Amino acid sequence: MTQPAKNGADMGERISLFVFIDAFGWELVKYYPFLDDILMVKAPMDTVFGYSSTCIPTILTGKMPREHGHFAFFTRANGDNTPFARYKLLARIPRAITRRGRVRARMSKILKPLHGITGYFQLYNMPFEHLHRFDYTEKHDLFQPGGINGGMPTIFDYLRINDIPAHIADWHLSETQNLAAARRALRNPRIRFAFVYLGAMDSILHNEGKFGDGVPNKIRWYGHEIRRLLDIARRHYREVRLFVFSDHGMTDTTDCCPLMQRIERLGLEFGRDYLAVYDSTMARFWFHTPDARHRITDALSAEPRGSILSPEQLARWGCDFPENHYGECFFLMNPGILLCPSFMGEKPLAAMHGYDPQHPDSTAAFMSNIPDTPRPHRLDNIFALMRDEADAISGATATEAAKSSQEVAP
Numbered sequence: 001m002t003q004p005a006k007n008g009a010d011m012g013e014r015i016s017l018f019v020f021i022d023a024f025g026w027e028l029v030k031y032y033p034f035l036d037d038i039l040m041v042k043a044p045m046d047t048v049f050g051y052s053s054t055c056i057p058t059i060l061t062g063k064m065p066r067e068h069g070h071f072a073f074f075t076r077a078n079g080d081n082t083p084f085a086r087y088k089l090l091a092r093i094p095r096a097i098t099r100r101g102r103v104r105a106r107m108s109k110i111l112k113p114l115h116g117i118t119g120y121f122q123l124y125n126m127p128f129e130h131l132h133r134f135d136y137t138e139k140h141d142l143f144q145p146g147g148i149n150g151g152m153p154t155i156f157d158y159l160r161i162n163d164i165p166a167h168i169a170d171w172h173l174s175e176t177q178n179l180a181a182a183r184r185a186l187r188n189p190r191i192r193f194a195f196v197y198l199g200a201m202d203s204i205l206h207n208e209g210k211f212g213d214g215v216p217n218k219i220r221w222y223g224h225e226i227r228r229l230l231d232i233a234r235r236h237y238r239e240v241r242l243f244v245f246s247d248h249g250m251t252d253t254t255d256c257c258p259l260m261q262r263i264e265r266l267g268l269e270f271g272r273d274y275l276a277v278y279d280s281t282m283a284r285f286w287f288h289t290p291d292a293r294h295r296i297t298d299a300l301s302a303e304p305r306g307s308i309l310s311p312e313q314l315a316r317w318g319c320d321f322p323e324n325h326y327g328e329c330f331f332l333m334n335p336g337i338l339l340c341p342s343f344m345g346e347k348p349l350a351a352m353h354g355y356d357p358q359h360p361d362s363t364a365a366f367m368s369n370i371p372d373t374p375r376p377h378r379l380d381n382i383f384a385l386m387r388d389e390a391d392a393i394s395g396a397t398a399t400e401a402a403k404s405s406q407e408v409a410p
């Protein structure tokens, strides 16, 4: 499997290094210099409709949202079959307390282990008095076996099943911790596949917008850190195949829309007449009475800065979920219009994602140092690329193993 290098250390034959950078969209990749001497391939890559909670499962499985079952974090509860079923009493805590960010962060930390949630968990700005009406959709760690709601294996399961020596980042850790772990892993020439997760630029973009000062600094830092990884990999492998990619872009906020307050003024009762989740860029509704359907869709139609998504549009985006799992009616804001306040936050953000996936600001990016690499056109194609790289590696491993067994045969 390994051959001695000139300096006496073992050299690996080849490594496929996948670096994921959250929210490093095509508009930023086009605008800022980034490893231009190394990344021969830089291309736009279509995202999928939704947030990172949709994008990451799509990258890891190669499936669209309707198949893997992940979309937004909160959905309608199926009766009492929700971790929040017993939280009706939370309604008695005054809103002045429960609206505080620090209280919510503390509560999220307490509730997560209490319900055996191993996935990413945040209560955001969900109304505590209605929490029992909702279910949480990322209960399991997506990187671990059984993490996908639809039950399909991820690329990490594929690596585990096929015994391909791999380094997989831990998304719980900071970027510096993950980069240090990757540098350690790349010194082991038996590792054939590495997946590095870098998630911090997303929040810089949310806070500062696309052209905030922190953005070029962060991109420069990523360039520096990836160059360090590459230097180590080149010392330990004959061929280093680098792939850098993102999940979505970012759209600067141009205006806020108080849609939630407008719906609340219609005189309908939340929970009895209808149910809604107000994400940052869309509102999702379930109607319990024809009157609620009528009045809410009328109110939505009167808002020019967004539109109700047709079933055909949702199907084209792979978001036609069985049994209206994520809502009977999706109202999507126009790019740049933030729902505020929403169930995701009280205060406006400088930028957001989760708009029309075809809008230029939504587009993700794909980059590589391999000029003839197949180019993934949409997020779900990344899976096939990772699997093919893993297959080529396991094929090479099998050939090398066969060769070395012949060499030792008498």
Ligand SMILES: [Zn+2]
Pocket: 023, 052, 202, 203, 206, 353
């Ligand atoms: Zn984000």
